[in-house]
Amino acid sequence: MDNFFRVEVISQTPNPQQVIYAALHQDYSDTFVYDERDHFPSEEECGEIIIKRLLAGGRGHYGPMEHPQIVFNCGYFPHSVMQQARTHRVGVSFDCQSFRYTGKGIARLGLELKLALSKYQNLTDCLQNSPELKDHLERTIYLRPVGKYRDRQGKSYKYAEDDLLDDLVECARLVINYSNKLESGLSEEHARGLLPFDYRQHFVVSFNVRSLMHFLDMRAPANAQLEIQQMCKLILPHFLRWTPAIASWYLSHRYTRAKLAP
Known part of the structure; x- marks a missing residue:
């Protein structure tokens, strides 16, 4: 892997698996789930519920996963990576270093x-x-x-x-x-x-949990460009720390398998 590539977290939704739990719980509850927030299952238990009710067995209920957000600062990647990354716009936002101003x-x-x-x-x-x-x-x-x-x-x-x-x-x-x-x-x-085409650029990108999995589905497999595969590898540790149950399930069932993105 290139020694200069970096992916760091700028911000992220705290307790993201509880947020997803609240969303899926509201789908099936006639109560106002906010009032139950002090009695939500733990973050770990919520992760287990998400896997069981939304993901396991090919259920594919990804909607509730659009609520938590994570924002990455990606640095020193070649321009070609930014070109590929920005094609994924649904649930994703980018701000990229411009060489109109930063030369x-x-x-x-x-x-x-x-x-x-x-x-x-x-x-x-x-x-x-x-x-x-x-x-x-x-x-x-x-x-x-x-x-x-x-x-x-x-x-x-x-x-x-x-x-x-x-x-x-x-x-x-x-x-x-x-x-x-x-x-x-x-x-x-x-x-x-x-300048050479692949001058290095920094960018900020935000994902929700669903769009992050979509991005990894598309850009982590072996047929993707090597440099954006490396970006995905640098994202993974942050994904695992942020939503451990979901990320672990994703690694076991989807990562690098080139499945149709959700």
């Missing part, structure tokens, strides 16, 4: 690279002899790690250290060009078109 960090990196070029013969030497500069570049522009991969037709190939270095050098040239264009007066929204 100053990349411009500074361009200046650092130009300064390094005054000390070394070429960009290859710069990156090979300056680990901090190489780290800064890899934190800014995403390239897949060295390793073995398969294309969409199943053909295997190797991405070697030399390949990565060559591609980092090309990315460095584009970052320097971006910095030069800003200096010449281009706007950030104009100059960003000159």
Whole structure:
């Protein structure tokens, strides 16, 4: 997994399994369930009730799970991940870092690279002899790690250290060009078109329990892009801590199985 990818929780509904319990209980109760809130089953017991009444045996009653919300801050993911993630809009909201306004960090990196070029013969030497500069570049522009991969037709190939270095050098040239264009007066929204496609972006995304499972259904299976699979893996520990009974059931019955999303 890429060393820079991050998923952190900004906020979440407390006692989410009790909230779902209250919703399903109201469906079948002629009482005003708010008045019973001090006598609700425990969070753990509510989780067991949800599995039994809503999920087990293929029941698929997902409606009550639309009430609790969790908000994630996702960081350092390539632009291609954001493109895929934002296609899931039902019960999901996104706010994404815009490079119309946030290109100053990349411009500074361009200046650092130009300064390094005054000390070394070429960009290859710069990156090979300056680990901090190489780290800064890899934190800014995403390239897949060295390793073995398969294309969409199943053909295997190797991405070697030399390949990565060559591609980092090309990315460095584009970052320097971006910095030069800003200096010449281009706007950030104009100059960003000159950057490598997979510059890293941060975004905030909110899910309810149902839409979170839908997202994982669609983007965790092995046929999804590797980077968004890794995003799903980083989401899972938060899901398990937040709604342990539901998340455990999900892992056992749906996760990576490419079932039709609820």
